[in-house]
Amino acid sequence: MSTAPRRLRYVSANRRVREDRRFVVGMGRYAADVEAANALHVALVPSAHPAARIVSIDGSAALALPGVHYVLTGEELAAATEPLMNGLETPEVKRYPLALKQARYVGEWIAAVVADTRALAEDAAELVEVSYEPLPYVIDAEAALRPDAAIVHPPHGSNVLLDRTFVWGEVERDFAQSQRQLSFRVVWGRSSTVPIETFGITAIWDPWRELLDVWASIQMPKYSDQIARAMRLPANAVRVHQDVDVGGSYGVKRGIKHTILCSYLARRLGRPIRLIEDRLENMRAGDAHGPDRIFDVSVAFNTDGIVRSMKMRALDNVGAYAGRAPFQLGKPIGAIVGPYKIQSVEYRAQSVTTNKAVQEAVRGFGQSPTNYAIETAIDKVAGALRLDRIEVRRRNFIRKGEFPYLIPSGTRYDSGDYHTVVAKVLDHVGWDALQTERNRLRQSGLLAGIGIAACLEPSGGNSTFEPLLNPKNTTSTWMESCRIHVDALGDIVTTVNTTSSGQGHETLVATVIGEVLEIDPDRIRVVRPDSLESMPSNSPVGSRMAIMLGGAAYHAAGKLKQKLIGIGAHQFGAGEDAVVYANGGVATTAGDRRLAWAELVNIAHRNWHLLPPGMEPGLETNQIYQVPTGGTLPTPDGRVQMYPCHSFEFHVVLLAIDPDIGLPKIHRYVIGHDCGTVINPHIVKGMTLGGIAHGIGAALFEEFAYDDQGQMITQTFMDYLLPSSQEVPEVEIVHHCTPSPYTVLGQKGSGESGYLGAPAAISSAVNDALAPLGIAVAKLPIRLAALGDAIAAARQSSKA
Amino acid sequence: MKPVPFDYVRPTSIEETCALLAADGDARVIAGGQSLVPMLAMRLARPARLIDILRLPELSGVRDDGNTVVIGAATRQAATEHHPLIKAKAPLLAKVFPWIGHPATRRRGTIGGSIAHADPSAEIPLVVATLDAEIVVREASGETTINAGEFFLGPMVTAIPQGGLLTEIRLPVWSQPRLGVSFHEVNARHSDFAFVCAAAQVGFDETTHCTACAVGIGGLGEFPVRLDRAAKALIGTDLDHAAIADAVDAAMAELDIWGDLHASAEYRRRVGGVLARRALIDARQAALECPQ
């Protein structure tokens, strides 16, 4: 169809991100900026218990306050709606927006109060009297597996939502034949992406048009379908407005429970309903926590450092309801060996329910914790053999000439050049000088270490982990679309058929279309149709939009170009192969005749008599784009092509710890990054820097911590510590480009970059620093005081 | 996170303020609001009436009273931070501001508000405790002066009586020819409340003898503590490292210390000692570098 442009004009160019203009001047339009006349406001009554039977709910005192309109309970809501979607076949683990008969975590919504203002709704929420009968509860994942554990969903029969062991290749043979083995445990604490903007929604039900209008701070595939199903409405009665800016997400903005609650109330009360989460609601019951995981890993290797096989058990504490958590054990299967040629893998994925808050998708969808486990294994192999950590990685890396490379779990990696990226990074940092600097810091009395981490970013997401973990699910497409319309004046309008949460999709589509049509991207208007007018989209998940929306835009633009070529050729009386398209116009190859953009547009819009026979008038094209590696279902032993593209990153960190205090300080942070063809360098840079900050948070600061009583003790930013500009060091980025053979411009994903390797790199640096003391940390986040206590204990015992 | 409904008044004099406070048991003073407003938003504080003292001119300002520096309770932290008199005569207080929140919170937060709030980890209360400053409280019935040692009673609990208004803080000015101060703090992020922090002020005569010494630690438990025994033991010494270590270790061993998610009790005890030692060593160094 269309051929790739020879020389790139706009792609990879140093051009402004068009969205930044409105964000920088504070003119974004967020869910809370949407005004609905006559709206009522919701506040929630939170559970005080980790587990309790709800004996009764008395809203009479709340309703007696003037201005209070309604008190909604779980019983009423559950009777009128379907349970929220749960991708696994666990029909007895039902989830509704409001707890039904039983509360399962502290903060869970027990009732909703509707009033004229939010403040009044909060006053009234305090007056709702709930009588509870406390039940036994369980907080710890391993405790939840014990036979005598309290069961979070008694009808389900146990706390196990998922327990599947995959064996890819000859694991036992490889273990038996390897010269060495080692085993260890690492723990990834429960953190998340915590956006500045909490979740917010306004819902309006119009009974005369039978239409539900929704404005929400959402980033979720198939949002309107999920609303329709839960609300028992036809999908064409749900209109989600997508021209709402989303103030941060990276996966977590999936307020489906908020949406169903408000949609029901809007219909029940006949008034617009608005719920903007406050920070407490967001932190304890926004149902947006991230993975909470224990990894038990064994690796088999030879004395030359070659890792032959790995056994990994990942036990994830999903919290009170399934959410997306189990699937976050599935995506890492697509890169389960990281960038290494490990021949065989046994992977046990276990999800258990506990009385903690619910998880949601978080940047990387489980990949960052898995990388932390894999990279820890490689460091330990090097340590056990007293080999250089980088050399061990080099020996195990897939080589440039081996792509496409089939990993044991069935994914074919598209391309990469790991050795070159590593060489460029080491060259940039001055590897010898960096080691000298570490030694100098050590001599000054500090504990200093260098951290290393290599990892992949699987990108271009489809949802193959769903059929992989649930055989009843046969989804094999995860399409994305784009439509281009050229109006009668020749101006271009194109679509993004989903909301964006800072990824720069408007810049992306405009750049790609501008490139193909050879037209300044700034002249292209990008709009976001509402869900009823949209083409199919699966939203920005799995680092997919550069690949998928970029691919759709590229092909839609190619079709438009082809149509213009057809119109031109017809005027010239030439064959299509005898004309060329350049700068928006069409000319004969001989160059003797040409038609400019405006003339071609005029013919398409006004001169049917000049169109080639059979051609539709007007200028509109579109593309529904399938994931470039197609779509197949998993084999019975769990092999499948997961994501199409694999970006690579390599981190080097120099860190020093004051041994008397435990405070780690990052002295240098360098990342080598290869995401193929960069579409906009500012966006990729922003993603990488933000991702590293996010990873530093997961490694050193952030945790949704619970005490033994099941209370969440980090409910505000006083205790849930986000790294600030004072804690995040300057980061040096070393670029490399290995284009993907599968994508239209060679691009790969970059939305998770930095975050996927930073926690592993920081942990590696801390452990290198601690190595002289003979201790290691194996749990994230690494709290400085715990680090200080561990150092003090090690010094004490070495004295003794 | 909306407060319960409350009434708001802005009195124009200290007398009026005290009368309003005396008349209403559910009234509460608001100064910079940097601690109170979050507590209101989380409904941890539920006053029926807020009495805004920020614009009372008598409560604002810094003045030299010879042996003391007097700071009005409603003086903003930022104004104090940059005040030449504070730098010259209350150097220990001057040291701590960069550690208190952010420039934005210091622009609003007041000195008196921080003291009245009495967070066990807060820096200004630590300085007040270490120097055993005097805190002046007005009530409708009159004025009382409370020594810092009797002022802090527990986490967020002070000796300010019901209906009392903190009006000023009197920081003693030391007369030693050579003075050194130092402050050390540990927290996860620079602008947070301290996990543990230590302040020291030492004075020397013309020789290398320490003639005055004060050292205090914050973040350990109920309130900032002044290590009196350690200070006494050090006066008259050269403040050599060994003397400092002995004095501080002995003092730390007797303290009652709390742990939490962020830092264990053992951590606070151990690192409290480390910081106190560092503070004394640095303060000594600074004092000896003073021109004689």
Ligand SMILES: Cc1cc2nc3c(=O)[nH]c(=O)nc-3n(C[C@H](O)[C@H](O)[C@H](O)COP(=O)(O)OP(=O)(O)OC[C@H]3O[C@@H](n4cnc5c(N)ncnc54)[C@H](O)[C@@H]3O)c2cc1C
């Ligand atoms: C993001 C952030 C970070 C912070 N970090 C730190 C930090 O690192 N270290 C630190 O010490 N503090 C920190 N704080 C708290 C800050 O220092 C507050 O300003 C201070 O604790 C309270 O002063 P205020 O004037 O704002 O008092 P308010 O918040 O108005 O009042 C606090 C309390 O004191 C009472 N009160 C105030 N003035 C008087 C008076 N004259 N008489 C009687 N009672 C009075 C009030 O009734 C209330 O109970 C931080 C605050 C924020 C928002």
